[in-house]
Amino acid sequence: MGAMVKSTLTSPPLPPLGSSAARVGSSAIRDLLALAERPEVISLAGGLPDARTFPVDALAAAAADALADDPGATLQYGPTEGDPQLRDLVAHRLGADRANVTITSGAQQALQLVARAVLDPGDVVALADPAYVGALQAFRSADARLAPLPSDHHGLQVQALVELIDAGTVPSLVYVTSSFDNPTGATLAGQRRVALAELAEEHGFWIVDDDPYGELRWAGSAPTPLRELTDRTIVLGSTSKILSPGLRVGWASAPVELSRAIVVLKQSTDLHTSALSQQIVRRALGDEPAMATHLAILRSAYQRQAGALADALDRHLPGALRFGRPDGGMFLWAELAPHVAADASADQLLERALACGTAFVPGSAFAVEPTGGHRRRLRLSFATATEEELDEAARRLAGALALG
Numbered sequence: 001m002g003a004m005v006k007s008t009l010t011s012p013p014l015p016p017l018g019s020s021a022a023r024v025g026s027s028a029i030r031d032l033l034a035l036a037e038r039p040e041v042i043s044l045a046g047g048l049p050d051a052r053t054f055p056v057d058a059l060a061a062a063a064a065d066a067l068a069d070d071p072g073a074t075l076q077y078g079p080t081e082g083d084p085q086l087r088d089l090v091a092h093r094l095g096a097d098r099a100n101v102t103i104t105s106g107a108q109q110a111l112q113l114v115a116r117a118v119l120d121p122g123d124v125v126a127l128a129d130p131a132y133v134g135a136l137q138a139f140r141s142a143d144a145r146l147a148p149l150p151s152d153h154h155g156l157q158v159q160a161l162v163e164l165i166d167a168g169t170v171p172s173l174v175y176v177t178s179s180f181d182n183p184t185g186a187t188l189a190g191q192r193r194v195a196l197a198e199l200a201e202e203h204g205f206w207i208v209d210d211d212p213y214g215e216l217r218w219a220g221s222a223p224t225p226l227r228e229l230t231d232r233t234i235v236l237g238s239t240s241k242i243l244s245p246g247l248r249v250g251w252a253s254a255p256v257e258l259s260r261a262i263v264v265l266k267q268s269t270d271l272h273t274s275a276l277s278q279q280i281v282r283r284a285l286g287d288e289p290a291m292a293t294h295l296a297i298l299r300s301a302y303q304r305q306a307g308a309l310a311d312a313l314d315r316h317l318p319g320a321l322r323f324g325r326p327d328g329g330m331f332l333w334a335e336l337a338p339h340v341a342a343d344a345s346a347d348q349l350l351e352r353a354l355a356c357g358t359a360f361v362p363g364s365a366f367a368v369e370p371t372g373g374h375r376r377r378l379r380l381s382f383a384t385a386t387e388e389e390l391d392e393a394a395r396r397l398a399g400a401l402a403l404g
């Protein structure tokens with residue numbers, strides 16, 4: 001091995017970052033989570049699923065079975081598109097064909113690959129503001145121009161997209177999280193889906209429907225999926241919120257030509273998604289009765305926890321926070337009532353909340369424009385805390401607001 005050349009005070013500085021890396025910046029959520037990780041903090045800030053729900057025994061059995069029965073598929077390099085049987089399973093769930101489906105390393109990689117496959121620098125991506133931070137990062141790293149649109153408890157306000165288009169800006173892509181959005185928890189209403197699909201057909205843009213939470217519904221009925229309304233829909237999915245995020249298995253379902261482009265881009269990224277993870281997921285998803293039981297357990301756990309958080313907020317902070325009761329997903333999106341800490345932003349409140357031993361993510365972390373939007377909003381995750389912890393977190397939050 002050659003001697004390492006030591007940097008000295010007179011060495012020139014390290015080369016600058018490439019423009020893609022420089023554009024992305026850091027995730028506000030990640031920075032905040034670092035503060036919330038202290039053991040005494042009951043954090044409602046994370047976006048993680050509840051580790052108590054991981055089907056450990058089933059996944060261990062699936063791993064053992066994969067290694068014993070099919071070591072070739074489990075330990076060898078595999079096809080970039082993904083394991084054929086897993087692609088069939090995903091295609092079946094989505095009413096698509098195997099050729100449409102690419103298995104990816106989480107929905108996050110699917111987002112990144114789709115952004116690179118369909119966008120040129122300067123192309124417009126329209127999306128609800130606030131938005132999932134990972135989507136903002138993926139679109140920014142493709143040098144897209146982001147067109148933020150308002151949203152409410154029925155999701156993206158599609159009328160605002162009509163106005164954007166009428167004013168002369170036709171996006172290349174519209175990004176939605178159609179079910180139980182991160183951070184707002186909103187589900188895109190049926191009529192808005194129809195209107196969005198019609199606009200996509202008329203103006204020729206892609207719709208990316210990022211849907212990792214759709215299976216976590218415990219109340220109400222799901223509107224028609226966008227993919228059934230227009231074949232301009234690219235569906236992104238994931239096992240992160242229904243099995244385990246550490247497996248890093250997700251997918252993109254897209255028209256065949258686009259799927260081919262996604263596969264070429266994926267090849268240069270990681271060759272393929274972990275073969276062991278794919279074999280585990282293939283077995284877990286393929287066992288339909290066990291999966292149905294697991295999903296039922298997951299939904300009822302989250303339903304209980306969502307109810308416990310909403311009840312605790314009503315109990316400890318009556319009238320101080322405005323929110324709707326979630327009927328699925330992992331998040332409760334709340335707004336400070338005007339009379340509460342009238343001049344304070346949620347960012348300032350977070351500092352006080354951390355001092356009182358709890359944490360949430362302030363709305364500004366999800367703002368598309370860095371103009372301090374959503375400054376009186378809070379994303380509260382009910383996924384990982386126990387019912388007792390949720391009650392105590394609400395009590396501490398009341399203390400932070402000087403209501404306790």
Ligand SMILES: Cc1ncc(COP(=O)(O)O)c(C=O)c1O
Nearest residue numbers: 047106107108132182238240250
């Ligand atoms: C809306 C949304 N899309 C994508 C992801 C990334 O999921 P994955 O773990 O499958 O990469 C998340 C994770 O929190 C998310 O909330």
